[in-house]
Amino acid sequence: MQMVEIILVLLFGLCFGSFATLAIYRLPRGDGIVAGRSRCPNCLTSLAARDLIPVLSWLLQKGRCRYCKTHFSSRYPLIELATASLFIITYLMHGISLASVLLMLMSVPLIVMVMVDLEHMIIPDEVHLALLVLALGYHAVVGTPPGSVALGFVVMLGVGLSLHYGYYYLRGRDGLGYGDVKFFTIAGIWLGLYPILPFLFLAGGFGVLTGLLWRVLGKGELFPFAPSLALALWVCVQFPELVNIMLYIDNIQ
Ligand SMILES: [Zn+2]
Incomplete structure (x- = not known):
């Protein structure tokens, strides 16, 4: 079967x-x-x-x-x-289940986002829209408390804007684009408040690896961040146990 x-x-x-x-x-x-x-x-x-x-x-x-x-x-x-x-x-x-079908479908806009960003350094708005609709559908199906979703949204909007303006202030040019900031807020809607730290930790780790790879390949300092963001969100949403383990390790230290 x-x-x-x-x-x-x-x-x-x-x-x-x-x-x-x-x-x-x-x-x-x-x-x-x-x-x-x-x-x-x-x-x-x-x-x-x-x-x-x-x-x-x-x-x-x-x-x-x-x-x-x-x-x-x-x-x-x-x-x-x-x-x-x-x-x-x-x-x-x-x-x-209906919830797992929505979790399967979230991979589709993420794959589109990774490939388009690698090639064109943009994240199309259609990707954000699809991720948003799937997130809201998923939370409605599994009955996530709306407060958790709202907190995730607000905190990640703050994180995204801080990184965007922080980088601009420190380096005098755009590092994290508005497409990435939009993605941060939608990731917050997917995750809620609780898994945000593991998400940022994974996204940062994958980002450092991508940045190193980009330099080794001689493609310049500015590297596409969407693959790291997409992978971090996918891992945090698909493997909630991993998020729990990461939060647990964080708590006992
Ligand atoms: Zn032909």
């Missing part, structure tokens, strides 16, 4: 992974994600249903357009597989 559920979650994840690749391509270009059929970016032929099966179409056509044979990046099937993997981890942690 569990195997059947895992296969269903896998297929569900692959479909949303396919949606994520579409959003990653279209959102930074200002194109709607629901409007219009998918086209080959080279020959502009509308792709048929058989060209759009997650992972399989790419493998069967050896990563090429069926019509003009242009090469499609392997990042498309990789993003589809990554999304499906995150869905399966959520299933293994939280089982199948």
